[in-house]
Amino acid sequence: MDVRSQISMVFHLDKCIGCHTCSIACKNIWTDRKGAEYQWWNNVETKPGTGYPTRWEDQEIYKGGWEKNNGTINLKGAGKKKGLLNIFHNPNLPVIDDYYEPFTYKYLDLIESPAMDDQPTARPVSLITGKPIDIKMGPNWDDDLSGTPDYARKDPNLHDLSPAEQEAMFQLERMAFFYLPRICNHCLNPACVASCPSGAIYKRGEDGIVLINQQVCRAWRMCVTACPYKKSYYNWHTGKSEKCILCYPRLEAGHAPACMHSCVGRIRYLGVILYDADQIENVASCDTKDIVDSQLNMLLDPFDSKVIEAAKANGVPDSTIKAAQYSPTYKFVKKWGMALPLHPEFRTLPMLFYVPPLLPVMASLSKQDTAQGDNMDPIAKFWNDGWLYDTSTENLWGTIDQARFPLKYMANLFSAGDEEKVKIVLKKLMAVRIHRRGVTVGDIPPEKVEIALREAGMDAETADEIYKLTSLAKFDDRFVIPPAHREQAIEMLEFTGDTKGSTGFGFKEQPVRGL
Amino acid sequence: MENFFNALDNFFLIALPYIALFVFVIGSIWRYRSNGFKFSSLSSQFLEGRQLFWGSVPFHIGMLFLLFGHLTAFLLPRATLLWNGHPVRLIILEVTAFIFGIAVLIGIVNLLYRRITNPRISIVTTKMDYAIIALLLVQVVSGLWVAYNFRWGSSWFASVLSPYLWSVFALQPDVAAVSAMPWVVKFHIVGAYLTVLLIPFSRMVHFLVPPIDYIWRPYQQVIWYWDNRKVRAPTTPWSLKRPKNN
Numbered sequence: 014m015d016v017r018s019q020i021s022m023v024f025h026l027d028k029c030i031g032c033h034t035c036s037i038a039c040k041n042i043w044t045d046r047k048g049a050e051y052q053w054w055n056n057v058e059t060k061p062g063t064g065y066p067t068r069w070e071d072q073e074i075y076k077g078g079w080e081k082n083n084g085t086i087n088l089k090g091a092g093k094k095k096g097l098l099n100i101f102h103n104p105n106l107p108v109i110d111d112y113y114e115p116f117t118y119k120y121l122d123l124i125e126s127p128a129m130d131d132q133p134t135a136r137p138v139s140l141i142t143g144k145p146i147d148i149k150m151g152p153n154w155d156d157d158l159s160g161t162p163d164y165a166r167k168d169p170n171l172h173d174l175s176p177a178e179q180e181a182m183f184q185l186e187r188m189a190f191f192y193l194p195r196i197c198n199h200c201l202n203p204a205c206v207a208s209c210p211s212g213a214i215y216k217r218g219e220d221g222i223v224l225i226n227q228q229v230c231r232a233w234r235m236c237v238t239a240c241p242y243k244k245s246y247y248n249w250h251t252g253k254s255e256k257c258i259l260c261y262p263r264l265e266a267g268h269a270p271a272c273m274h275s276c277v278g279r280i281r282y283l284g285v286i287l288y289d290a291d292q293i294e295n296v297a298s299c300d301t302k303d304i305v306d307s308q309l310n311m312l313l314d315p316f317d318s319k320v321i322e323a324a325k326a327n328g329v330p331d332s333t334i335k336a337a338q339y340s341p342t343y344k345f346v347k348k349w350g351m352a353l354p355l356h357p358e359f360r361t362l363p364m365l366f367y368v369p370p371l372l373p374v375m376a377s378l379s380k381q382d383t384a385q386g387d388n389m390d391p392i393a394k395f396w397n398d399g400w401l402y403d404t405s406t407e408n409l410w411g412t413i414d415q416a417r418f419p420l421k422y423m424a425n426l427f428s429a430g431d432e433e434k435v436k437i438v439l440k441k442l443m444a445v446r447i448h449r450r451g452v453t454v455g456d457i458p459p460e461k462v463e464i465a466l467r468e469a470g471m472d473a474e475t476a477d478e479i480y481k482l483t484s485l486a487k488f489d490d491r492f493v494i495p496p497a498h499r500e501q502a503i504e505m506l507e508f509t510g511d512t513k514g515s516t517g518f519g520f521k522e523q524p525v526r527g528l
Numbered sequence: 529m530e531n532f533f534n535a536l537d538n539f540f541l542i543a544l545p546y547i548a549l550f551v552f553v554i555g556s557i558w559r560y561r562s563n564g565f566k567f568s569s570l571s572s573q574f575l576e577g578r579q580l581f582w583g584s585v586p587f588h589i590g591m592l593f594l595l596f597g598h599l600t601a602f603l604l605p606r607a608t609l610l611w612n613g614h615p616v617r618l619i620i621l622e623v624t625a626f627i628f629g630i631a632v633l634i635g636i637v638n639l640l641y642r643r644i645t646n647p648r649i650s651i652v653t654t655k656m657d658y659a660i661i662a663l664l665l666v667q668v669v670s671g672l673w674v675a676y677n678f679r680w681g682s683s684w685f686a687s688v689l690s691p692y693l694w695s696v697f698a699l700q701p702d703v704a705a706v707s708a709m710p711w712v713v714k715f716h717i718v719g720a721y722l723t724v725l726l727i728p729f730s731r732m733v734h735f736l737v738p739p740i741d742y743i744w745r746p747y748q749q750v751i752w753y754w755d756n757r758k759v760r761a762p763t764t765p766w767s768l769k770r771p772k773n774n
Contacts, residue, residue: 093743100739101588102581106573109648141575142647207747210739218752228564231737232571249652252570293748328757525566 015290016313016324018333018495019201019221019364020259020283021342022273023352024194025483026370027442028280031192033057033153035272035281039196042271043258048250050115050140053152054257055272057194061168061182061422062155064193066111069243070356071169076105078204078241078359079297086298086360091208091239100210105238109249113150115140141249159183159190170425178419189418191370193426194280196272197244197257198355198363199223201288201311202297205256208239213254220285220495221364222259230254241359251526265497273492282482284340284493285333286347286364287313287324297360301429304357312347315340336495341482342366349471349479351438353427369423369435371442410468413439437470444469445483448476534707540718541692542701548725555728556736569734575648583642587635590628594671597625597682602693605686612683621682626675632668636661656730663723670716678710689717 039055058064072078076090088095090105099105118135126133139146155164160183171179199216203223206214213229214236216222225236225245230253236245237254245256260270268274273281292311299307313320315337324334337343345352345368352366413420413436420432420439428434444465451462466476482490560567573580601608612618640661643653675681688705695702706714727733 092747097739097742101584102577103573104581106577108573108577109575142651144647202748206749210742211737212739212741212745212749215749215751218750228567230568231734231739232568233739234571234573237574247571247574249572249574251565252568253565326757328755526570 014320014323016287016320016327016329017218017221017290018285018287018324018329018337020199020264020495021221021286021340021346021364021366022196022199023282023342023345023366023368025280025282025345025368026191026193027368028278028483029057029192029194029370030278031057031059031157032277034275034277035194036152038271038275039257042260044255047140048248049246049255051109051112052246052248052255054244054246054255055194055196056152057192059153059156059159059164059190060193060426061159061165061171061190063164063167063169064155065152066107066243067150068167068169070241072241072359075107075241075243076238077243078239078361079202081298081301081360084298088204088208088239089241091204091235096208096210096233096235100233100235103234103238106234106247107237107243109141110150113152113154114146114148116146116148116151157190160185160188165190170422173425173430174419174421178421182419182422193355193367194272195242195244195355196365197223197259198242198361198365199257199259201290201293201362201364202360204239204241204359204361205236205245208235209233210235214245217261220261220264222261222264223256224258224261225254225256227251227253227255241356241361242363264494267494267496269488269492269494279486279491282341282345282486282491284342285315285337285495286340286343287315287320287329287334287337289313293362297362301358302431304360305353305428305431305434308354308357308362309347309350312343314347315343330495330498332498333495336493339493341486341491341493344478344482349441349475351441351479353434353438355427356429357427358429367427368442369427369438371439371446410440410443413443440469441471441479444471445476445479448473449480537703537707537714540714540721541703541706542696544718544721544725545696545701548721552724552727556733559728559733560736567733567737568731570652570731572649572652575652576642576646579638579642579646583635583638585635586631587639590631590635593628594625594632597628598685601682601685602690605690608682608686612680612686618680618683622675622680625682626672629668629672629675633665633672636665636668640665656726660723660726660730660732663719663726667716667719667723670712670719674710674712674716678713 035055036053036057040053044050044052044054053065056065064070066075068074069077072089078089079086080089116137116139118137120135123133123135136145137148138144155161159165165183166179171182174182199222201221203214203216205225206216206223209225209230210233211229211231213226213231215224215226217224232247232252232254234247234254236256237243237247239245240256245254247254260268260272263270263274269281269283273283289311292307296304296307296311315321315324315334321334325331342352346366352368354363354366357363420435421430423435423439424430424432447457447465448462451457451459462473466473471479573584611621643649643657643661678684688709692702692706706717723732727736
C-alpha cells in the first residue's frame, strides 16, 4: 500500500446558480494576460450544451483521454508513438476557433467620435490581430440555451438517447438545464502528464496538484490533445501550455482557491483524500462498468489504523492525515457516496467529484389525468387548461423515474452510463430533503420519512449531517486545507522576496516570449 | 584583387566557422541556463492548423534527412564514398536527397506564405523568424542549385569538404581545396555557418531539445519537493540545499 494524499474537490451541482463568479475570480488572478485571454481555467457550462471548447466531450473529435485495447490502456491521441510521430503537426489539436477568438471593444470610439447623425458604436476587435472582427463565439456562448438546436441538441452526452427521449427532453414544457462548473480535475492518472514529450508536466507528490513547468514546456502541444477535459490550454503568445494550478500559492498559505473562495452558491468543497497509489494502474485499466467503483475503492479510510500507519511510514504529515479525517470531500465521496467523477470513462481518475443535480427531477409537469389523477399534492400548481405542476407523486421515488432529464443523460456524464449509480445518489439527495421536511414542516408522516431514509441507505443522523454540510457549512467546514508546513515549505517557492515586484510566481524575470 | 579574395576566403572559411561555433555553443548554453522560459518551438498550430501541415511536415522531415545526410558525409566520408562506389546507389542517394531538398523548399515556401498572408500568424512572427526563413530559403535554393549543377555532391562533399571541415575541427584549417570551389558552393557553406550562428538567437533552439527521453521515460511523473520519509526522520540533518525544480 503506497498511501499518498491528494487535494480533492466536490462541486454540489444542486447549489450552482450559474453566476460565473468563479470564472471571473480565476480570470482576474491568473489568465488576464496576452495569449491567455481565451483561457478559462475555470468555466461554467450549461448542460445540456456543447460546452467549451465546442463538444469537448466528443473524443472522436478531440482524441483525449485513455482508451483500453486488449487489456492495456493507451492515450487516444498522444503518447510515445503517436505523439512523437505527430510532433511536426498534431492532427488532433484544437485550434483557437474551437474555443473562441478573444475580443474587446473599441470603447474609446464612443468618447472620441466626432459629432455625427448616428450614435457612435464600439466595434469589437480581435485581441489577437487587433483588427475588427465579427464575433462568432465567446465564453459561455450557449449559456442558458437549453433546447436550442445548435447547442443543447448537439450535446455529446445525448449519443445513446433515443430520438424520442431527446425530443421529450426538449419539449418546452419539460425543458430544464443545469450548470456544470469545471476546473482541472488534478487526476490520479493524468493524460496531460503522460503525453508531455518534454516532461514539463508533473504531479506534485505532496498534494497531487498537476502543474506545467513553464521553463521546460517546449510547445509540443500534446497535452492539449491528451486532456479529455480540455483543461490544458496553449498560450499562443508565449508558446507555452498553461492550466489550472488549483491556486497552489493560496493553498500553501491556507487559503481556498479563488474560484472556491468566491463561490456565491457555496457549492464547492475542498479537502484531502488519502489513496493507494499502487492501485492506479489497475483501476485505470479496469472495465468501463467497474471504473467508478474501483476509483472509489482506491480512496482510503483516514480513520483506519492500518491506513494511518502506512501513511505515516510514507511520510504523510500528521497534519495532513488529520485534514483527511475532517475532509468534506471524503464525506461526500466515500462516507455518504453522494459524489461521482465527471466522465470516469476517460480513465484519468479525476479527483474532482460532482453531486449530481436533483433540481431537474424534483418537479414534473403532466396532464392532470395522467400519472397523478386525483392524488395530487395540495401545494401542486394547477392551470385552467388542465396542466399540472406537481412536486410529489404517490410513488416515493416517482419523480426520479419521471425525471425531466432521462437518467441516462446524467449517467453518461457522471457514471460512464450506469443509471443505477446516479439513481442511488439522487435517492439520497431526496431522502435528505424528505427527512428535513419532516423535521421542519412536519407534513410528511414519520413512517414515510423512515421508508425514504431506509431505501436510500442512511439514518436520520447521517441525513442531518449531510444537510448541515450541504446547507449550513461554514468556510472552515467546506475547505479543510492541510498545512503546507511552510517552516519546511518555504523552499517550495525559494525565498518569496525574490519574486516580489516581478510578474508572477515562479518568475524572477519578465516572462517575455522567446525569439 | 587576389589578395582581397584570399582575405575573403580566410574570413568566411576560417574565421566565420570558429565565430559561429563559439557563438552557437556559448550562446545556446547561456540561453538555456539563463531563461528556460524562452526555450520553445513557439508552435503556431493553435492559431492555424491546416496550412501548417503542408509547410511544417515536408519542411521538418526534409530538413532532418538533409541534416542527417550532411552529417553522415562529414562524419563518415569513407563510408559515403564506398556507398557511392556503385553508380546505382549513388543515383539513388542523390535523387532521394534532391527530393527531400524539394520537400524542404515546398515546406519553407508554404511556411513563409502562411506567415505573410495569415493575419493571426503574422502577429506571432518576429523579425528573427523572417530572417531565419529567408536564410534557410537561400540555403535550400543554393543547395538544390549545387546538387543539380555540380554532380555528384555526396561524393565530392565526402572527398573535399569533409577534410576541410575536419581540419577546422582539428584547429588546423586548410582552405586550399575549398577555395577552388565554385562560388555557389562557398555561398552555401557560408550560409550554413550563419545558420549555426543564429541558432541561439532564434526559435531554432528547439532542435537542441528534442524530446528523445520521452521514449524511455515512464508516462507518469510525480515530483516531490523532498524525500517525504527522510525529511521527517529525526536522524536526517537539515539541509541547506535548495530543491532544483523551482
